[in-house]
Amino acid sequence: MPQSVFEIMRSYPQIVVFLALAAGYALGKIKFFGFSLGATTCVLLSSLVLGQIGIEVPQLLKSIAFALFIFTIGYKVGPQFFGALKKDGIKFVALSLVVALTALVTAVGLAKALHFDKGTAAGFFAGSVTESAAIGTAEGAIKHLSLTDGEKKDLDTNLAVAYAITYIFGTAGGILFFKVAPRLLGIDLRKEAKKLEASMSGQAAITDKPELFSWAAQIDLRAYRVTNPKAADKTVSEIESLFSQEVVVEKVKHDGTVVDGAPDMVVHAQDTIVLAAKGASLIGATELIGPETDAAVVSDMVGEILDVCVLNRKIAGKTLGELSEMEHAHGLFLRRITRQGQELPITRDTKVHVCDVIQLIGEKESVEKAVKAIGYAERPSAMTDIITVGIGCVLGTLIGLIVVPVAGIPLTLGVGGGVLLAGLILGWLRAVHPTFGQFPNASQWILSNLGLNLFIACVGLGAGPQAVHAFATTGLSVFLAGIVLCLMPFIVGLYFGKYILRMNPVLLLGALTGARVITAALNTVQDDAESSTPVLGYAAPYAFGNVLLTIWGSVIINVM
Numbered sequence: 001m002p003q004s005v006f007e008i009m010r011s012y013p014q015i016v017v018f019l020a021l022a023a024g025y026a027l028g029k030i031k032f033f034g035f036s037l038g039a040t041t042c043v044l045l046s047s048l049v050l051g052q053i054g055i056e057v058p059q060l061l062k063s064i065a066f067a068l069f070i071f072t073i074g075y076k077v078g079p080q081f082f083g084a085l086k087k088d089g090i091k092f093v094a095l096s097l098v099v100a101l102t103a104l105v106t107a108v109g110l111a112k113a114l115h116f117d118k119g120t121a122a123g124f125f126a127g128s129v130t131e132s133a134a135i136g137t138a139e140g141a142i143k144h145l146s147l148t149d150g151e152k153k154d155l156d157t158n159l160a161v162a163y164a165i166t167y168i169f170g171t172a173g174g175i176l177f178f179k180v181a182p183r184l185l186g187i188d189l190r191k192e193a194k195k196l197e198a199s200m201s202g203q204a205a206i207t208d209k210p211e212l213f214s215w216a217a218q219i220d221l222r223a224y225r226v227t228n229p230k231a232a233d234k235t236v237s238e239i240e241s242l243f244s245q246e247v248v249v250e251k252v253k254h255d256g257t258v259v260d261g262a263p264d265m266v267v268h269a270q271d272t273i274v275l276a277a278k279g280a281s282l283i284g285a286t287e288l289i290g291p292e293t294d295a296a297v298v299s300d301m302v303g304e305i306l307d308v309c310v311l312n313r314k315i316a317g318k319t320l321g322e323l324s325e326m327e328h329a330h331g332l333f334l335r336r337i338t339r340q341g342q343e344l345p346i347t348r349d350t351k352v353h354v355c356d357v358i359q360l361i362g363e364k365e366s367v368e369k370a371v372k373a374i375g376y377a378e379r380p381s382a383m384t385d386i387i388t389v390g391i392g393c394v395l396g397t398l399i400g401l402i403v404v405p406v407a408g409i410p411l412t413l414g415v416g417g418g419v420l421l422a423g424l425i426l427g428w429l430r431a432v433h434p435t436f437g438q439f440p441n442a443s444q445w446i447l448s449n450l451g452l453n454l455f456i457a458c459v460g461l462g463a464g465p466q467a468v469h470a471f472a473t474t475g476l477s478v479f480l481a482g483i484v485l486c487l488m489p490f491i492v493g494l495y496f497g498k499y500i501l502r503m504n505p506v507l508l509l510g511a512l513t514g515a516r517v518i519t520a521a522l523n524t525v526q527d528d529a530e531s532s533t534p535v536l537g538y539a540a541p542y543a544f545g546n547v548l549l550t551i552w553g554s555v556i557i558n559v560m
Contacts, residue, residue, distance in 0.1 A: 006053050009053055009055065010054065010055060013056060013058075013461070016055050016461060017061075017454070017457050017458070019046075019050060020046045020047040020050050020457040020460065021043060021450075021453060023042070023046040024040075024043025024044070024045070024457070025043070026042075027042035027046065028040075028041070028042040028043070037168060038520075039449075040167070040456055041164070041168060043453045043457050044160065044164050044456050044460045045164060045460075046460070047456070047457045047458075047459070047460025048161070048164060048460045048463055050460075051462070051463055057458045057462055062455055062458035062459070065451045065452075065454035065458065066136040066416060066451065066455040067393045067396070067416075067419050067451075068389070068393070068447045068448075068451035069133070069448050069455060070133055070136060070416050070419050070420045070451075070550070071389060071392050071419050071422065071423040071447075072423065072439075072447045072451065073133060073546055074421065074423020074424040074426075074547075075392070075423040075424075075430070075437075075444070076427060076448070077424070077427065077543035077547070078423065078424040078425065078426065078427025078430075078431070078543075079355040079427060079428055079430075079431040080353070080355065080540055080542070080543035081424055081428070081543040081544060081547060082424075082428045089540045092514075092537065092541050092544070093544060094501060095497050095501060095503070095508075095511050095512070095515055095541060096511075096514075096515040096541045096545050096548065097544070097548070098492060098496050099489045099490075099492070099515040099516060100515070100545065100548035100549055100552065102488055102492045102493065103125070103128075103552070104125075104555065106484065106488045107124070107125040107485055107552075107556060108121070110124075110481045110485060111481075114477050114481055116162075116474070116478070116560075117158060117560075118155055118556070118557050119138075119142065119154070119155030119156060119158035119159040119162070120158040120159070120161075120474060120478060121162075121556050121557075121560050122138035122159055122553050122556045122557055123138070123159040123160060123166075123478075124165070124166045124481055124482050124485065125485065125552065125553070126166075126167075127162060127163040127165065127166030127167035127482060128166045128167075128170045128483075128486045129485065129486070129489070129516060129549055130167060130174065130517060131517055131545075131546075131549035131550060131552075132456065133452075133546070133550040133553070134549055134553030135159060135459060135553065136416040136455060136553070137414050137416040137552075137554040138159055138554060138556065139156060139159065139459070140414035140415050140416050141412075141554040141557035142155050142159070144412065145557070154466065156459070156462060157463040157466040158474070159459070161478075162474070162478050164460075165475055165478045165479050165482065166481075166482030166485075166486070169482055169483055170486050171518065171520060173486040173487060174486060174490070174513075174516060174521045175518075175520055175521050177486075177487060177490050177521070178509060178512075178524050178528075179524065181490075181494060181512075182509075182528070184494060185498060185505050185508075189525075190528070190530055190531075192504075192505050192529075193506050193529035194531070196504060196507075196531075196533050197347060199349070221275070221276050221333060221361060222275055222285070223272055223274050223275075223293045224273055224275065224290050224291065224292050224293065225270065225272050225289075225291055225293055226267055226268070226269055226270060226271045226273060226289055226290050227269065227270070227289075228288060228289055228290050229269075230242065230288065231288060231289045232267070233268060234267055235266055236249045236261045236262060236263050236265045236267060237263040237264070239273070239289070242288045243284075246277060247275050247276070247277040247282065248275065248276045248277065249267070249273050250274045250275065251273065252271055252272075253271060253272040253273070254267075254271045261274075272293060273289070275289075276333065304360075304361070304362065304367045304368075305335070305360070306359070306361075306367050306371065306377055306378075306379070307357050307358070307359050307377070308357065308358050308359075308360055308371050308374050308375055308376070309356075309357050309375045309376045309431075309434065310352050310354055310355065310356045310357075310358065310374055311355075311374075311376050311431060311432070311434060312373065312375050313354070315352060315373070315375070316352060317351060317353075318352055319348060319351055319352070320334070320337075320346065320349075320350045320352065321348035321349060323352065328366075328369050328370045328373040328374075329370070332366055332367065333360065333361045333362060335360070336358075337350070337356055337358050337359070338357045338359075339353060339356050339357075339535065342538060343532055343535065344532060344536060345533050354431055355431050357378065383438055383440070384439055388426060388430075388439070389439075391426075392419070392422040392423055392426045393419055395418075396419030396420070396421060396422030396423065397418060397419060399413060399418035399421060399422065400412065400416065400419065401415070412554075413554070414554050416553075417550070417554060420550055420551075489515075489516060490512060493512050493516075494512060497511065497512070503537075504537075506529060506531075506533050506537070507533070507534070507536055509534055509537070510525060510533075510535055510537030510538045511537035511540075511541045512541070513542075514538040514539065514541030515542070515544065515545040516545060517546055517549060
């Protein structure tokens with residue numbers, strides 16, 4: 001019976017691929033003392049175990065999966081990558097270069113000292129710096145080596161095994177480093193974050209009618225149905241006086257008609273009112289007014305809630321304080337602002353960058369006017385421009401096939417690097433001309449996440465029974481080398497940023513997490529700082545780090 005099961009698996013390898021994915025994602029959700037290995041690591045470990053059966057996975061599947069993943073990464077970070085080349089981003093670019101070069105030099109130096117082969121060197125690099133894309137570019141470079149198929153197979157196996165050995169500490173070690181980094185800088189992270197917030201917020205008071213960009217805190221809009229007799233048949237100003245902190249009645253809905261909340265307007269029982277205030281100010285509102293209604297009611301009454309992508313070059317580079325004084329800001333509320341999917345602090349001096357997403361709420365006419373002035377409305381859509389994805393992967397593959405001999409050494413971006421470059425350029429063009437290339441966040445997630453882990457599953461299954469021998473012969477030395485490689489770029493980058501670039505320590509820590517492409521550590525820094533200000537340093541280094549660390553996979557194969 002077991003024999004027949006194994007034969008079925010060998011005959012239909014897709015069964016094993018899906019099993020590796022399912023097992024990896026399931027195991028990746030399990031936390032040990034608050035820490036999880038993550039889906040990618042668990043998919044690789046699951047596939048290495050299942051690979052002992054001896055599964056032949058078609059190379060085409062692996063190539064397609066990696067192309068979709070790497071194109072999506074390039075498309076996502078393209079605007080920030082090219083935007084960082086401007087004057088304001090030079091410090092972040094410099095930090096990213098130092099971190100990336102330190103990682104490269106350390107990896108090559110350790111690999112040569114410990115006599116790692118090319119595959120092991122690239123694998124321990126990719127795992128230690130948690131850059132899974134470097135596996136793909138390294139594999140592409142291995143294909144161009146003048147070796148037998150068997151030798152290339154051994155290198156591919158060592159690549160996967162070394163990656164698996166080092167990835168765990170690459171993530172956990174990164175998080176631990178940022179726990180102690182504030183001590184190395186000699187700072188109290190919470191106090192520094194508060195100082196940064198204060199310096200960015202200015203001393204502007206909250207207005208009587210808080211509109212777009214209220215600087216003391218984000219404005220929360222919530223709708224309540226009036227059922228409490230204390231609030232029924234009272235004027236708007238009387239209802240506002242029920243609260244100990246500032247609360248504004250923004251809209252009143254009576255008998256199906258929505259009107260602005262004038263101070264002397266009388267609110268009746270069963271009317272619905274929209275309150276505008278800081279979140280904490282609305283504590284107890286249900287006892288004072290009545291039950292809170294569905295969030296959709298706010299949109300229906302106030303008008304429109306819309307995410308707007310910043311594309312106008314006259315807007316980019318301005319602070320939220322400057323934007324609040326512009327004509328199109330009147331009558332609107334800012335709900336949040338995100339960059340690379342990370343929420344930014346709302347302060348007067350927070351600078352807006354191209355491709356930041358601002359969520360506005362207000363009357364539909366006002367919101368639409370603001371959209372025209374700011375950029376492009378990201379309306380909910382399930383449509384993805386597959387034409388752009390397909391053309392990008394085709395052009396990237398062709399670029400990656402170009403080989404330029406330099407001093408007798410064949411230099412090439414490889415298919416992975418070529419598709420990454422195509423994604424960067426098309427992502428940037430989408431930011432300049434948003435009429436093409438629709439790529440919703442959900443689509444980006446499925447292509448990047450599933451593409452990466454499908455590729456990793458193929459890598460692990462392809463390693464097969466040889467993986468056990470590789471673990472036994474090089475496991476300890478690779479793991480110890482991985483610890484050094486994980487920490488060295490952080491240490492060098494930390495002191496380079498402090499003494500040479502003289503960066504704000506909060507922004508420096510955020511930038512380091514971006515340069516090493518370790519979002520889990522960014523979350524740790526934000527939690528310890530009790531502030532979202534570290535995100536301000538994250539986006540540009542994240543874009544550069546993704547590109548440089550990915551390319552290093554191919555470079556290491558060629559220089560070893």
